[in-house]
Amino acid sequence: MSLTGLSAHELGGLLDKRELSSRELTAAHLERIQTIDDQIKAYMTVTGELALRQADETDKKWARGEQLSPLAGIPMALKDNMCTRGVKTTCSSKMLENFIPPYDATVTEKMFSAGAVLLGKCNMDEFAMGSSTENSGYFTTRNPHDLAAVPGGSSGGSAAAVAAGEAVFTLGSDTGGSIRLPAAFCGVVGLKPTYGSVSRYGLIAYASSLDQIGPMTRDMTDCALVLNAIAGHDPKDSTSAPAEAKDYTKYLVNDVKGMKIGLPKEYFSTGMDPQISALLQQAVKKLEELGAICEEVSLPHTMYALPAYYIIAPAEASSNLARYDGVQYGLRVKGEDIVSMYCETRSQGFGEEVKRRIMLGTYALSSGYYDAYYLKALKIRTLVKQDFDNVFAKYDCLLTPTSPTVAFNRGEKADDPLTMYLSDVCTIPVNLAGIPALSLPFGQVGARPVGLQLIGKAFAEGTLLRVGYTLEQNTNLTKPIPVIKGGSQQ
């Protein structure tokens, strides 16, 4: 039996019964990485020694008869923008090539408390800016289902690792779709929780009012288990919601009878791949068969969400990335004076997309332009949120495609930033409103997976888990597509 490609809850069962040790499981994953990561390139850093040590620790606890959490001994990976003490954290940028944080992010601490095993740090678009992982300062990750395709971004490495069996689950971060888009492109489950549910302390910031960390898993049950481990109030994060901790596995119920599901017409545009459209119709039909009521709804300000995002996020980023200046940590390029040191360091340390967004953001915040751009974008944000509030008064959740297309070819959109930005058209409004959304695999077009997005109101992750779980239990289209050996599907 192959130990890679199973879900955490399946493995947890085996570990609990001691039919398997964490060391065996971890070693199997390290071997998998060794075998295929040259082709997939999901990992920036592999922490083999640490992983085995952690696995051994967990095995010892089991030997002592201790009760352990559902994720104990399970090998996972973290997107490389989450700080790990003593382990290089680069945000896939030359700027942080040798940055070793002296502290752990809160989610890192939580993963370790749960007994999870760290296999390594995953590749991403530089500083989380991108939709294809082609903006990584180092190399581009390949889509395990089709090596010519991009894995999506910015959590491309995290998604590919799960799809290729190089990790049982990973954590990604989502600012405009960066968990959901790669999850869709790689055929895995990805959840962006409600803003404030998961601590951002230790997440290297891109856009502070939009960033959230979330699970990337093989199925809905794992998603609930990981969410249990990472959600919760954190006093170190002042934007952390005071909500009580929940057990999300309670929502894994196979029943959607009487639920009202909205289909926002603005998301089913003509630019959508007709095969994706067909798959979504299948999903709708299945839900109706199971007793849900699906109706068309409207979110009228949807078309303004993308431009508003591409002002707000870069504006916040221009401030968040100001600290990368060569003075204290990270890359330093010497200059004859402080200004030239700043300029050389930032010119060489940052890639093109990062520079582009810093410039956009700086411009939008400049005196004379602030009102016309940033302030206006904030007002649009309020309108986008109000659209959602209005529909959630009557509907339990919304269903949309995660992306109008499947994964595109590497290089296809890399030279056209605006076209690249359009990949996020279905995912961005969710971040502006701070609400939760999940992408679950639903079939494929050719070799390339399709993702179906479920959107809920604030703190309604449970609803999304329920609908997702129901679909998972009632159709094969949500099953993870096996990725064998060299990474391409057989």
Add this chain to the structure above:
Amino acid sequence: MSSKYETVIGLEIHAELKTATKIFCSCPNEFGGEPNTNVCPICLGLPGVMPVFNKKVLEFAVKAGLALDCEIAPFSKFDRKNYYYPDLPKNYQVSQYDLPICKGGSVEVEIDGEIRKIGITRVHMEEDAGKLIHGGATISSSQYSLVDLNRTGVPLIEIVSEPDMRSAEEARAYMEKVKAILEYLEVSDVKMEQGSLRCDANISLRLVGTEKLGTKAEIKNMNSFRSLQRAIEYEVERQTEILDEGGRIIQETRTWDEEKGETFSMRNKEEAHDYRYLPEPDLVPIIVDPQWVQALKDALPELPDARRERLIGKMGLSAYDAGIITGNRALAEYFDHVTARFNEPKTVANWLMGELLRLINAAGMEINENKISPEQFAALLQAQTEGKLSGKMAKTVFEEMFATGKDPAEIIKEKGLAQISDEGALGGIIEKIIAANPRSVEDFKAGKDKAIGFLVGQIMKETKGQANPGLVNKLLLEKLNG
């Protein structure tokens, strides 16, 4: 001095708040220490960190605002002020831009017997930056600069005045008043020499009788009250000369050079810097409970002005004396404690200003560090009043008390300093001196009044200065006159 121009001065005062920990992290809020030892990931601005607001900072800022007669904003927020400088690790400072915690207050200052009200535009909270130490005398002559981030994250309040001051004296008086108020509240150490109190001045001139403000220059680097006054006086002269010659004032930032006694343009600083303010997305807005504010207001200590009124009105001190005593909260409270036990305010005031302050300043210590308790002080004054101690002896005892902290009674006993007021004992000594100095007695009887001084001197010598002088005079005259 040309009086065709009116001087218009506004001051921006920064005070470090003395909370136990920094504004956004739990590093101790302490002065000094080896460079870069009083830091943590948060105040270092490491990737991924987030601020957590220290609520004590809000309390101190609100207290300051209330004492400065400001309105406390029910809703305010933090904003990022973006600019690049190596002493600012995040290259933005978390401050408050358009919704500060306090607005619209005022302070009264007295100049030449006249009371003037100086308006306060706003008070806001912000974090301090670190310190730079340059390898050479100036930045441009240095091969390197050293960055010490101990001070990043220290909480500050910035107090911005209206451009209401009209002279260097007024500006100084305003600064001194604000300092006294903050000191009374115990929200800041307000020591200019340690940097816990700083100020920048905005100075412009306009023709007397006109309303329109002239172009202002901002002056920085005034590190004492005296510097503030000198710098403003210099700047007024400089601007007057330019205007008299028909020139124009450039709006710029200038630095005060203490040695040269001049201000110099800081030309390499960008003027009208665009800080690209945006609301701080990592912190939630500050919503203040009006009841909490009222409770703080009710609990404010008696402030300098009110105290001064009380000392003049109820205790009969002169304005000058009251001013000195209330200039420092510790001294004012010490005064109150002593007068509570020895109810002669003027005597207490004279002793504090004449004797205690003299010894304290010489020793370079704080009022509260002195060894004499208010009870002991009162006891000393009591002993003097009761005639147990002569004035001169009292001063000697006082100095001993200051050095050792012992009770006056103990010292008097130990050193045998009790004043001789026993008529019998004195009488005998006086007769002895009279007998031993017939010539002086002759001189006195012949009308030379000065001879009595010699005799008194001899009596004092005989009694080692402990004779009660008033009694000596009385008895001596009695005996001499028959």
